[in-house]
Amino acid sequence: MRRRSVLVGLGSAVPVMGIYAVDASAAATSRQSLERQVRALVDRYAAAWNASDMAAMGALYTPDVHWVNIVGMHWQGFEEVDFAHRALFDSTFKGVPQTFEEIESIAPMPNGGAVAVVRWAVASYTTPSGQAMPRSRTRMSLTLVPHGDELRIAHGANIQIVEPAQRSDPVVQRREKAKG
């Protein structure tokens, strides 16, 4: 977006146009490539979750992955993240569908990686302590680092969306007000 503004802003400066146009095109290609990589990772994550395939899920992690789940459990390093997910799938999430809704944002990082926010819908389930949880949505922040021509998950932080609270979001309220 920023690149495009520069291009438009210099529309009359013909001598430098070529340079900026090439720059903008390279940025757009790199952006498209990043979007493809994020989408591929999200598709693999969804497939692994819905098949309860913890080996496939583990293949998406870096060796030093950290994860904070929706109730604030914090697992540090591949072994803990993998162990905890296997245990919670055995006790709770096996066969509980998680449906992809949207990649809300992809913010490129200086290392070629990105932070993506992905929105998911999770079917109802029963917690390990026996509490019935209704269908819910989450916003999952994924810090992704390059691994060959793919991305791997270095950090996941998954936040349950408190639906009634969304009406108090100052940015949403401003957007609604602007619509009139």
Add this chain to the structure above:
Amino acid sequence: MRRRSVLVGLGSAVPVMGIYAVDASAAATSRQSLERQVRALVDRYAAAWNASDMAAMGALYTPDVHWVNIVGMHWQGFEEVDFAHRALFDSTFKGVPQTFEEIESIAPMPNGGAVAVVRWAVASYTTPSGQAMPRSRTRMSLTLVPHGDELRIAHGANIQIVEPAQRSDPVVQRREKAKG
């Protein structure tokens, strides 16, 4: 940690010892430097929060910062993150102390940044819709990128700790069991 293992593992390989020792020392210095940078940022964040000083808080963000708050509101870019924090401090958080508890982890990123998980205690407050919230703790995942010799926040995801659920954490349970 991994560097130190290499050093110990090659303890008998005298010819290469020097190289590994220098490597380990450089890694330790770089680790200490990263820890200092994270701690400095966290101290500034705590000071900004507790002074309700949104300009000071904004100085910690990158221009493309994204933030997902404890109820799953997602703000994209400096303008939205700053606007939302100002609005929520006006309505809710002004004068509500947030106390630093611990930097639980610092995972270095390939670009010299890091992802840190910081635990906070937040005093009781009343939500914008009038709901009384008791004292609570959060685990805040901060994706940090280098800016000169400091770190800036590229992404924040703040998860409220559901205290009773912590007893079901498979990693905590395993640790308790190992203690006997």
